[in-house]
Amino acid sequence: MVYSEKVIDHYQHPRNVGSLDKSSSEVGTGVVGAPECGDVMKLQIQVEDGVIVDAKFKTFGCGSAIASSSLATEWLKGRTIEEAQQIRNVDIVEELALPPVKIHCSVLAEDAIRSALEDWRKKQSQPNA
Amino acid sequence: MNESRRVYFDHQATCPVDPRVLEAMLPFFRETFGNAASRSHSYGWDAERATDQARESIGAAIGASGREIVFTSGATESNNLAILGAARMYRDKGKHLITCGTEHKAVLDPMKFLEHEGWEVTVLDVDGLGRIDLDALRAAIRPDTTLVSLMHANNEIGTLHPIAKIGAICKEKGVLFHTDATQSVGKVPVDVEAMGVDLLSASAHKIYGPKGVGMLYVRRRAPRVRLDPIMHGGGHERGLRSGTLNVPGIVGFARALELCLAERDSDSARVGALRDRLQRRFEEALTHVHVNGDQENRLAANLNISFEFVEGESLLMGMEGIAVSSGSACTSASLEPSYVLRALGVGDELAHSSVRFSLGRASTEDEVDYVAARTIAAVTRLREMSPLYEMALEGIDLKTVQWTGH
Ligand SMILES: Cc1ncc(COP(=O)(O)O)c(C=O)c1O
Numbered sequence: 001m002v003y004s005e006k007v008i009d010h011y012q013h014p015r016n017v018g019s020l021d022k023s024s025s026e027v028g029t030g031v032v033g034a035p036e037c038g039d040v041m042k043l044q045i046q047v048e049d050g051v052i053v054d055a056k057f058k059t060f061g062c063g064s065a066i067a068s069s070s071l072a073t074e075w076l077k078g079r080t081i082e083e084a085q086q087i088r089n090v091d092i093v094e095e096l097a098l099p100p101v102k103i104h105c106s107v108l109a110e111d112a113i114r115s116a117l118e119d120w121r122k123k124q125s126q127p128n129a
Numbered sequence: 130m131n132e133s134r135r136v137y138f139d140h141q142a143t144c145p146v147d148p149r150v151l152e153a154m155l156p157f158f159r160e161t162f163g164n165a166a167s168r169s170h171s172y173g174w175d176a177e178r179a180t181d182q183a184r185e186s187i188g189a190a191i192g193a194s195g196r197e198i199v200f201t202s203g204a205t206e207s208n209n210l211a212i213l214g215a216a217r218m219y220r221d222k223g224k225h226l227i228t229c230g231t232e233h234k235a236v237l238d239p240m241k242f243l244e245h246e247g248w249e250v251t252v253l254d255v256d257g258l259g260r261i262d263l264d265a266l267r268a269a270i271r272p273d274t275t276l277v278s279l280m281h282a283n284n285e286i287g288t289l290h291p292i293a294k295i296g297a298i299c300k301e302k303g304v305l306f307h308t309d310a311t312q313s314v315g316k317v318p319v320d321v322e323a324m325g326v327d328l329l330s331a332s333a334h335k336i337y338g339p340k341g342v343g344m345l346y347v348r349r350r351a352p353r354v355r356l357d358p359i360m361h362g363g364g365h366e367r368g369l370r371s372g373t374l375n376v377p378g379i380v381g382f383a384r385a386l387e388l389c390l391a392e393r394d395s396d397s398a399r400v401g402a403l404r405d406r407l408q409r410r411f412e413e414a415l416t417h418v419h420v421n422g423d424q425e426n427r428l429a430a431n432l433n434i435s436f437e438f439v440e441g442e443s444l445l446m447g448m449e450g451i452a453v454s455s456g457s458a459c460t461s462a463s464l465e466p467s468y469v470l471r472a473l474g475v476g477d478e479l480a481h482s483s484v485r486f487s488l489g490r491a492s493t494e495d496e497v498d499y500v501a502a503r504t505i506a507a508v509t510r511l512r513e514m515s516p517l518y519e520m521a522l523e524g525i526d527l528k529t530v531q532w533t534g535h
Binding site for chain 1: 517
């Protein structure tokens with residue numbers, strides 16, 4: 001596999017690796033993928049006044065999966081919830097120059113974003129949770 | 130650490146040509162370039178003499194006579210010739226074949242091809258260490274079975290099948306026995322008489338010879354094995370494999386095997402000690418590592434190991450300059466994790482986390498320590514960013530998690 005420079009950069013210097021407090025009402029967590037499939041992404045966002053102030057990830061997967069989730073956290077930070085909703089896997093494919101066999105990594109990253117947003121939204125509708 | 134340093138620990142994929150082998154080959158590109166089938170001049174006679182000598186030498190190395198050796202383009206062709214050739218030749222006796230799930234694709238795919246042509250194939254299961262059950266083999270042989278094909282040493286996990294016992298069962302039942310010995314010839318003792326083998330495949334490039342040359346041993350007596358050729362043409366190799374002989378390749382193959390035999394015992398003891406050192410380094414430095422295959426009966430050079438919670442391709446990416454293989458789907462064209470590890474029941478998650486280290490003749494202790502340190506550093510770093518490792522540390526049983534899959 002030949003990797004793009006950007007994939008290598010994210011792999012070697014992943015942005016925002018780590019975890020946020022998943023019990024906090026400000027934090028949305030998405031865990032997508034499956035170990036048997038060779039990739040699992042955990043992506044978390046912390047939201048204040050409708051803006052994503054922090055984002056963290058942990059990924060089990062190939063270099064492109066790590067790069068896709070690293071890039072996603074970078075893009076999420078500072079965006080509003082509405083803006084975050086707009087991130088598409090094709091944007092990730094383009095930015096990282098992913099080859100066709102690695103497109104599923106970008107799809108997984110988009111799924112992770114949506115899942116984290118969904119989790120955060122759910123928490124807002126049940127304020128006592 | 131010096132990241133630009135290169136180490137080759139992928140000898141089960143291929144080996145460099147030994148300089149002594151290259152030396153032996155060179156005259157056959159230049160002065161002695163004749164066609165071994167040219168009967169009318171000394172160029173041809175010289176070439177034929179060289180291939181005959183190589184034939185004798187290779188035959189002797191496996192307990193056979195030179196006349197039982199058919200030169201091919203490699204083990205893929207040898208396996209195809211053995212399986213397609215025997216199945217078709219003996220189709221009137223029956224159309225049932227037996228193999229097992231961990232064979233190389235060059236055995237499984239010809240079998241699959243024959244299935245489409247009306248043959249029936251029994252694929253024996255292996256246990257968690259990659260071993261077949263001899264009773265299951267015995268039970269699988271039917272009156273219409275013509276061929277059993279079971280490899281000697283496995284290319285991914287190094288597990289050695291008990292070839293002599295398999296040969297005895299096949300002989301008792303009156304079925305032909307083919308073994309793909311590509312990974313074992315030159316590394317462990319091989320004797321077609323003692324092992325009751327009727328057909329045996331080998332390849333030069335796995336034993337420090339050139340790529341593109343291999344051989345098939347075809348037993349000539351007790352029983353005399355006949356094959357339907359798959360390559361038709363000038364009738365070379367007693368009609369079994371038409372095509373001008375690759376004289377330099379064949380000379381190199383024979384020289385490579387001679388060197389392996391002369392140095393086999395010392396080589397395998399030394400390489401085995403290095404492999405054990407590598408394994409020990411991992412087991413001492415890391416938790417959650419699993420050796421795949423049979424540690425009792427294994428090629429000395431092979432270490433196939435899963436680093437749980439870390440995906441293989443990402444690990445290889447972190448070991449730049451170090452040549453190894455992974456059973457991860459992401460490193461293969463098929464997008465499926467290693468079917469060999471799957472056949473062992475290793476589980477897809479651990480298959481995705483597997484790395485095969487295969488050492489060689491020139492490997493050193495210093496290389497082992499360097500590779501161990503780089504691997505351990507990469508595993509540690511990737512585990513810190515692995516959600517699975519985090520969950521495991523929190524005491525979550527990953528098997529109970531509801532994954533989303535895709
Ligand atoms: C067990 C086994 N069989 C067959 C082959 C194919 O050999 P060749 O490359 O000579 O066609 C290989 C090598 O990949 C192998 O390891």
